[in-house]
Amino acid sequence: MLIEKIDREGFQQRLVLLQKEIENDPKVNLKIPERLIAADPMIVELHNSLTEPGHYVNEGLVSKRTGQLDVAVSPANVSRALCFLDTLVKAWKARGHGIALRNDESYATYQKEEILIKVREKSKRVQGKGDSYSRKQPTGLLYFKAGFFQQREWIDGKLRLEEQLLKILTWLEVMGQLEGEERVARERRNAIKQQEAVSVQVLVQAKK
Secondary structure (H helix, E strand, O other), X not given: OHHHHOOHHHHHXXXXXXXXXXXXXXXXXXXXXXXXXXXXXXXXXXXHHHOOOOOOEEOOEEEOOOXXXXXXXXXXXXXXXXXXXXXXHHHHHHOOOEEEEEOOEEEEEEOOEEEEEEEEEEEEEEOOOOOOOOEEEEEEEEEEEEOOOOOEEEEOOOOOHHXXXXXXXXXXXXXXXXXXXXXXXXXXXXXXHHHHHHHHHHHHHHHO
16 A cells, blocks of 8 residues: 555645645635536536436436446435535646546546546445335445546545545645655656566576
């Protein structure tokens, strides 16, 4: 794990310093509106899809279509989820980063690095009287999940998801930095191994 390759104290220091930087960045708006205002084109497309009459509802949730940001929430939570995601996308782009959609998944991009992201609503299993099986039912609790091998999740709790936006942005950016550093180090190691292999081959040829 990337975090395990640096000391925990060092990781926390990165988070603290970067969180202050983002919080004081005049280009970044962390205030989440109650309704969409001048939404990012990706959010507009997603909104039109999720609110389309007759959109398929699976176990109480409506989900994005192929090529859209990864969201699955109840119809009642569509507006809230999209206002949160729109603010996150705008803030992430204001920091100089990007969003990529590929293979039916969404990524927050940091230079050459990509971090998997998604917005979901928690479900619970319920069983009605006389039913022999249970079914999933939305709980109203939203969560944001990021990462693949190194995962992190933020969910409604003592703090609503909206109140955790700054921490989410900070974590994404620090992970982007760490993955970038790991990639550069890996490329350097591979280059050294290749050079060593070439040197060995040259010596072998010289002895023939």
